[in-house]
Amino acid sequence: xxxxxxxxxxxxxxxxxxxxxxxxxxxxxxEILKEANLTIEVKVSELLRKDSLEMxxxxxxxxRQAAETSDSQQLVITHGTDTMVQTGCALQGIEGKTIVxxxxxxxxxxxATDALFNVAAxxxxxxxxxxxxxxxxxxxxxxxxTTKKNVEENRFEKTE
Numbered sequence: 508x509x510x511x512x513x514x515x516x517x518x519x520x521x522x523x524x525x526x527x528x529x530x531x532x533x534x535x536x537x538e539i540l541k542e543a544n545l546t547i548e549v550k551v552s553e554l555l556r557k558d559s560l561e562m563x564x565x566x567x568x569x570x571r572q573a574a575e576t577s578d579s580q581q582l583v584i585t586h587g588t589d590t591m592v593q594t595g596c597a598l599q600g601i602e603g604k605t606i607v608x609x610x611x612x613x614x615x616x617x618x619a620t621d622a623l624f625n626v627a628a629x630x631x632x633x634x635x636x637x638x639x640x641x642x643x644x645x646x647x648x649x650x651x652x653t654t655k656k657n658v659e660e661n662r663f664e665k666t667e
Contacts, residue, residue: 508548510579515557516587518611559587567597581633595651607633609643
């Protein structure tokens with residue numbers, strides 16, 4: 508069984524009209540999985556509801572502990588894109604697990620979003636890649652240690 512750990516980020520954001528702002532809401536992952544008509548067993552566990560710019564080293568330790576103690580050997584972690592690389596690096600060295608971080612540049616609740624594609628890519632990647640930590644974004648699989656988010660181009664890129 509694959510476990511999905513949700514931590515917040517743009518993928519979970521909702522728009523509050525009265526406040527004219529975005530805030531982290533309930534994760535839409537269960538809805539995304541239902542719409543995708545999956546035939547694999549998936550467990551969803553909510554860890555955090557944070558924008559990744561607000562994530563601390565304590566939050567990364569919590570994510571690492573959850574990954575280490577999970578009964579699953581295959582984990583997908585939804586995460587904000589701004590510090591996804593940093594969290595991916597903090598998860599390095601967890602033995603016997605395949606961990607894939609993913610997120611979205613636009614909230615999952617928007618019609619034009621990359622959330623469904625990125626979650627699907629992460630679910631496929633976690634089933635096929637060897638043990639280790641990866642990032643699934645923009646139709647590619649990245650190593651967090653050699654990856655950066657290009658804010659101007661709104662995409663992830665290899666640094667080498």
